[in-house]
Amino acid sequence: MTFEDFAIGVGVTLLLLMIPAIYRIVVGPTAIDRIVAVNVIGTKTAVLLVIIGVVFGRVGMFVDFALAYALLNFTGSIAAARYLHRVSQRGEDAPFGEEGN
Amino acid sequence: MIITILSVVLIVIGLVFFFGAALGLMRFPDFYCRMHATGKGDTLSSLLVVLGFALYQLRDFHDFSHDWPVLLVILKLLAIVVFIFLTSPTSTSALADGGWEDGIEPIIEPGRANHLKDDCGPAEGHPAEP
Numbered sequence: 001m002t003f004e005d006f007a008i009g010v011g012v013t014l015l016l017l018m019i020p021a022i023y024r025i026v027v028g029p030t031a032i033d034r035i036v037a038v039n040v041i042g043t044k045t046a047v048l049l050v051i052i053g054v055v056f057g058r059v060g061m062f063v064d065f066a067l068a069y070a071l072l073n074f075t076g077s078i079a080a081a082r083y084l085h086r087v088s089q090r091g092e093d094a095p096f097g098e099e100g101n
Numbered sequence: 102m103i104i105t106i107l108s109v110v111l112i113v114i115g116l117v118f119f120f121g122a123a124l125g126l127m128r129f130p131d132f133y134c135r136m137h138a139t140g141k142g143d144t145l146s147s148l149l150v151v152l153g154f155a156l157y158q159l160r161d162f163h164d165f166s167h168d169w170p171v172l173l174v175i176l177k178l179l180a181i182v183v184f185i186f187l188t189s190p191t192s193t194s195a196l197a198d199g200g201w202e203d204g205i206e207p208i209i210e211p212g213r214a215n216h217l218k219d220d221c222g223p224a225e226g227h228p229a230e231p
Contacts, residue, residue: 003105003157010112010150017119020127024135032200033132036139039192040126043143043185044119047150050178054154060170063177070184077192084199 004055011051014044035080042073108157115149118142131208132200140193147185151178 021044024037046066053062125138155178162171201217209215 003109006109006112007154010116013116014119017123020123024126030132030200030203030205032196032203032205033135036132036136036196037126039196040122040139040143043147043189046181046185047147050151050154050181054157059154059158060174060177063174063181067177067181067184070181070188074188074192078195081192081195081199084203 007051007054011048011055014048014051018044032080032084035077039073039077042069042076046070046073104156104160108153111149111153111156115146115153118146118149122146132205133197133207136193136197136200140190140197144185144189144193147189148182151182151185155179155182 018041021037021040025034028034046069049062049066049069050059053059053066056062119142122139122142125142126135129135129138155175158171158175158178162168162175165172207215207217
């Protein structure tokens with residue numbers, strides 16, 4: 001078994017470990033639970049991009065993708081956290097529960 | 102050979118922590134418990150897996166003048182490690198703060214005090230102290 005086969009196995013395992021996060025996105029129960037699950041999937045995707053680079057033998061290219069993806073993921077979760085903060089400080093209905101309105 | 106074994110060990114330990122984080126995200130009863138599981142487990146496991154692959158790149162490195170692109174790739178992988186190490190706890194903290202401001206009540210054993218209220222102050226969405 002070469003290291004590439006092992007890397008493919010690790011990638012498939014990561015893909016399977018995304019299923020609990022997708023379950024959390026579907027089931028809920030609050031909006032911010034879903035944001036946390038999306039954040040988890042984003043972190044896993046950044047690692048998965050590195051694994052794809054190792055499998056294809058082009059790590060130098062895919063590492064840049066992974067770095068950009070991690071940056072976007074961080075920006076998204078920070079923006080969601082700031083949004084929830086603002087909404088609650090304005091005293092309006094926070095996006096708590098099934099639909100945020 | 103020993104580099105490959107070490108990187109495989111690092112990656113497998115990382116996968117175990119990924120499994121723990123996913124299990125905690127699926128099974129824990131409370132938003133704050135789930136933040137706890139994912140915030141710690143995801144950070145450490147991402148670090149371990151990416152470090153394992155960075156260590157594996159080192160097997161192509163023999164002399165500096167010919168193999169310096171490998172060193173650049175390792176440096177970029179270490180940049181990802183440092184970036185995840187800085188940003189993942191930050192976003193976990195910000196999201197937990199946003200959840201508290203959003204009015205999510207933690208599950209607390211009856212008879213125990215809610216210390217989050219002392220530390221973070223009363224939030225808009227929470228009922229007043231009885």
